[in-house]
Amino acid sequence: MKTNPGRFFEDFRLGETIRHATPRTVTVGDVALYTGLYGPRFAVQSSDAFARAIGYPKSPLDDLLTFHMVFGKTVPDVSLNALANLGYAEGGFRRPVYPGETLSTVSEVIGLKESSNRQTGVVYVRSVGSDERGETVLSYCRWVLVRKRDPEAAIAEEHVPSLAKVVDPQDLAGALPKLSAAAYDTDLAGSPHRFADYAVGEKIDHVDGMTVEEAEHQIATRLFQNTAKVHFDGLAAKDTRFGRRLIYGGHVISLARALSFNGLGNAFALAGINAGRHVAPLFAGDTVYAWSEVLATADVGRDDVGLLRLRTVATKNQSCGAFPDRAGDGYDPAVILDLDYWAFVPK
Amino acid sequence: MKTNPGRFFEDFRLGETIRHATPRTVTVGDVALYTGLYGPRFAVQSSDAFARAIGYPKSPLDDLLTFHMVFGKTVPDVSLNALANLGYAEGGFRRPVYPGETLSTVSEVIGLKESSNRQTGVVYVRSVGSDERGETVLSYCRWVLVRKRDPEAAIAEEHVPSLAKVVDPQDLAGALPKLSAAAYDTDLAGSPHRFADYAVGEKIDHVDGMTVEEAEHQIATRLFQNTAKVHFDGLAAKDTRFGRRLIYGGHVISLARALSFNGLGNAFALAGINAGRHVAPLFAGDTVYAWSEVLATADVGRDDVGLLRLRTVATKNQSCGAFPDRAGDGYDPAVILDLDYWAFVPK
Amino acid sequence: MKTNPGRFFEDFRLGETIRHATPRTVTVGDVALYTGLYGPRFAVQSSDAFARAIGYPKSPLDDLLTFHMVFGKTVPDVSLNALANLGYAEGGFRRPVYPGETLSTVSEVIGLKESSNRQTGVVYVRSVGSDERGETVLSYCRWVLVRKRDPEAAIAEEHVPSLAKVVDPQDLAGALPKLSAAAYDTDLAGSPHRFADYAVGEKIDHVDGMTVEEAEHQIATRLFQNTAKVHFDGLAAKDTRFGRRLIYGGHVISLARALSFNGLGNAFALAGINAGRHVAPLFAGDTVYAWSEVLATADVGRDDVGLLRLRTVATKNQSCGAFPDRAGDGYDPAVILDLDYWAFVPK
Structure with a gap:
């Protein structure tokens, strides 16, 4: 089987780590298209001159462009057979990302909970987006409702993670340059x-x-x-x-x-x-x-x-x-x- | 009030200067999207090699991409409550703009004329687009029909500017490099x-x-x-x-x-x-x-x-x-x- | 007549060479738009880091983006009056193309065959896409059914080229760096x-x-x-x-x-x-x-x-x-x- 059927709920293992394809170099081309698709007008992300004036080396990406690039990679492995994207938590943008950087994503399965009807289950992952040197730029948790291939399949180990209701702002304070x-x-x-x-x-x-x-x-x-x-x-x-x-x-x-x-x-x-x-x-x-x-x-x-x-x-x-x-x-x-x-x- | 309600006719003052948000670094990403949206085929703007062969350092932007970038910034301040964009005059492209440059716009209110029914008025502005060193790259006049918030509001000073019917071509001759x-x-x-x-x-x-x-x-x-x-x-x-x-x-x-x-x-x-x-x-x-x-x-x-x-x-x-x-x-x-x-x- | 009416079948001459407009510098902006329009996920073309790791200097263009850029230029001269794009053969990608390179296309008319009803004819061209130094990056043959302006017009010389059914893979082996x-x-x-x-x-x-x-x-x-x-x-x-x-x-x-x-x-x-x-x-x-x-x-x-x-x-x-x-x-x-x-x- 050469094509990717996506994982079903019983295919996930608690604690496993998934290295996702496809690494992606983000460019000013992506930035332009992002602007055309959504129309953001934040000066820091629009103008290299404005960004430099306050202390950035140049305009960083819109943080949501980073988010979508990091998120997109997880779909073929995590949510191809998902019925619903249930929630996000513990998201942290660790530093600005600039055009020319390459983003990759690795996810860890941090929770699994079968539904009572055994047709589906909730998969919790922590996804970490990194640059080409392996330095984290963004991490977040999400949980999705995923179909089972076989309702009778047994689930090796279940766990519902305890996720913070609010990210401690002190943990985010260092995400921007001075x-x-x-x-x-x-x-x-x-x-x-x-x-x-x-x-x-x-x-x-x-x-x-x-x-x-x-x-x-x-x-x-x-x-x-x-x-x-x-x-x-x-x-x-x-x-x-x-x-x-x-x-x-x-x-x-x-x-x-x-x-x-x-x-x-x-x-x-x-x-x-x-x-x-x-x-x-x-x-x-x-x-x-x-x-x-x-x-x-x-x-x-x-x-x-x-x-x-x-x-x-x-x-x-x-x-x-x-x-x-x-x-x-x-x-x-x-x-x-x-x-x-x-x-x-x-x- | 944190949101921008836009200016109404009685909010403009003759002679006032408006520094518009958002400065914008124009990139090859914008150029590609402009090509995809309109399909221009002028060789100078399409090929760095062609542009260099005739004397440019590289391909300049399509002049209308510059125009739209300079124009777009004026909308939140000038024409958010406009009923119609009535006309343009005295437009001059001062020099080629290249990818990587940052454009900003400042407008001066050069005319105000209330309509006879007092529901609206015509606002005349001269908008000047500049690069990050403050050097003008484009200036033009436009006039728009803008709603009044309050038909009874008095207008401090009215004036209808006298605008040239044709730009003197000698004034435009220096806009291109040799x-x-x-x-x-x-x-x-x-x-x-x-x-x-x-x-x-x-x-x-x-x-x-x-x-x-x-x-x-x-x-x-x-x-x-x-x-x-x-x-x-x-x-x-x-x-x-x-x-x-x-x-x-x-x-x-x-x-x-x-x-x-x-x-x-x-x-x-x-x-x-x-x-x-x-x-x-x-x-x-x-x-x-x-x-x-x-x-x-x-x-x-x-x-x-x-x-x-x-x-x-x-x-x-x-x-x-x-x-x-x-x-x-x-x-x-x-x-x-x-x-x-x-x-x-x-x- | 300042506008281009396109060539009709009787306007082509066997052996003639057509230098097409418009040369085009391909940029990361084009790459982003190509990704947004089709969604390719090949790692070599998506990630400079991945490409470098295996031996490229950086990510090359998707080969089909090169193909479309080379092809597009031929349309005003070859197929503006075409009724159908009949086929392709003998296509070869000679080397990777990188953002920043400028592509031009020259076509040679390698075949002409009038239809029996004399309303149309098949034009065979070999199109060669080159970089700004004139080095070939892609060549391919295509044949199109083109309308005649005048069904009575005589055709100077006809010829149906013999095209290979399969490109010899040995001829393609050198297209990639080590x-x-x-x-x-x-x-x-x-x-x-x-x-x-x-x-x-x-x-x-x-x-x-x-x-x-x-x-x-x-x-x-x-x-x-x-x-x-x-x-x-x-x-x-x-x-x-x-x-x-x-x-x-x-x-x-x-x-x-x-x-x-x-x-x-x-x-x-x-x-x-x-x-x-x-x-x-x-x-x-x-x-x-x-x-x-x-x-x-x-x-x-x-x-x-x-x-x-x-x-x-x-x-x-x-x-x-x-x-x-x-x-x-x-x-x-x-x-x-x-x-x-x-x-x-x-x-």
Whole structure:
């Protein structure tokens, strides 16, 4: 058998390490396409001159471009037979990544839990993205619901890992080089609001909406070398419960992040991912909106930047003026993403 | 209020200067995407080897890519609440821009004229695009019809600027480095026609047509970091008079310019924009055609290149064999763009 | 007449040489867009670090990106008035191409054969793609059915060239630098199968499918500066027998090649094209699948790589589990491409 059938739940072993294909050199070409697909406007990632003025050697990649590149590699080994991407935790961006660097990913299976009906099971992995010298640039945990090939197959060892609800901001403090807050030009950045201007409990409607096209999410998902067939095969999709191609959940994260510029224009770098949930699927033709809430602020002993703990909620086909949110046991039906993360903001 | 509501007419002050976000380093990635979106085939911009052979250090950007990058930055400050982009004048490309350079834009409010119904007003700005050393690479005037927040609001000072009908070609003559017309290989350039081969009054049907898709204009407009929501939010668009997303006018300019290669293949660099008008809107699914007329020729004392004053008219859903044009007080209903500009052609 | 009407059959002369416009510097921007449009995952082309580890100076271009760039240039001169692209033969990739190189194409007319009804004729060309020093990087023959302007026009000289059915693998052996098979990391490459693991007669269903959007094939075809209007003008297409835009045949080749990664993940470089036929047209909305057969293996005296002769068949709207193939005098109606080629695989 020369083709990859993907792993089924009973194929995973607790503690095993998977070296994923395909290593990827990220270039200014990827950056341009990322900009065209999502429209981010953070000055640090857009302008080498701006980045240099505050202390970077040049513009780093958008952190989510790094995330998608690291994530994409895990799909053929982890989630080709997944029914759902259930959650993220303990995400940490360790340092800026620059065009020209090569990213690889290794995952460790940190948890396995068979479902009570024995048809499926939850696989927990910690995925670590590294540069060509093997230095970590990003690590995160995710758990996915994976089909069993054979419901009767026995599972060698099960374990549900205990994952932190929130990443300790002190552990993220070193992810950026030493920067100059004074050299950070808020006119050019597009927002006057600095770290001290954000208050816990503050909610921001990001106002703008983006309608998504099939060509856009397909180009994005291929760029990230994410091979999950649900995103590409419209013919096979006709026989699924949705009847159509499903958009990669990371596409929603990147859209929400780009929309969040309108209100969070200085939250220029992601530091950690505390929790993330794809609440409902997105399809081509839907329009995405987003709002955010400041959950916490953290002064991590740097005089240049502080950390905001943000929760960004994305919706489809409903603007966010009324802040659609959790409702009863679930969510407002418009909500598609609930993401809890740390971001750096200049002081 | 952390989000940008955009300026309304009464928020502008005559003579004020606006430093726009977001500075942007333009790369070969942007160039590739520009090629994929519009299909330009000018040899100077396509081949470093061709460019070097005639005297450039390497291929410069397509001038319209520079234009869109400079223009995009003005949208959040100037035209977020605009009802219409009324015109362009006094445009000048000052020097070639190369991949790796960082572009920023500053606009000066040079005119304000309230409408008689006091619901809206026309804002005139001169926008100047600069490189990271502050050197001008492009300047142009445009005027837009902007909503008032409060029809009763008083306007401090009004003024209608006097703008040149045509840019003096002598003022544009220095925009290119010294080139070698002898080294300009017309086989590789795809057209045998040089400066002396074009005659005033000559009309050229550019023959080819391009059907535009939603994904294409959205990717382009995001690449230029142009945030006007009319281009992206298909849900909100349902409640507008058009009922659908409106395509960025600059997308039409780039399509027309790329189509004009067939007939103007050696008009390889834009020098100035005399006048421009978006006559009618374009929507996804429409097919764009173009024709051009030679309005004037100018020998500006260079032995390598001369200037053609061209008028390029773009249409939708009607080919240009019959040169659809102004008609009565308006235009043939197929016309969507009327652009009057100077372009360099080798001698 | 300033515009290019394209050549008609009677305009070609046996033995004539055509220097095509537009030379093109290929960049990492083109590579990124190619990845986004097709999703190739071959490690050599994705990672500079992987490429260097086995002996390349850095990642070369995907060979099909080179092919499309070389091919696109021939369209305005050879196939603007073509009714059908009939076949390919004697294709050879002479050496890897790297970002930053400039490609040009020259074609020689090697055959002309008028159709019996005198309305059309078959033009055979050998096209040679070169770098900026004039060194060949790719050559191939193709033949196209071209309309006559005037059915009565006499044809000066006709000739049907004799083309090899298969490229001699020994002639292709030198196309790659000396590589290290030991340093080729099959985990990172995504497939454990090396040269010796493939057997003649083996068939591989590549499993995955890709649904194609109008925006995708248009962006691709413009990126390659291929100007055939059948791909872009949806309005004119309404009056054709298909009633819609036709997708560039090369788009199918690139999709099939990217899909073939699943089963041929180590067939990382193309060496030669023996034969190719676009059996049926592809339209937006169709889903492409592919399968391959190993026709031959060739040990060409290198200790690092061997050659597989592969036949890849692409279909539309039918998965390839049943290996749809030739049927009777023609093909299974789902088949759209039949491509016979040599590819390098590490030992």
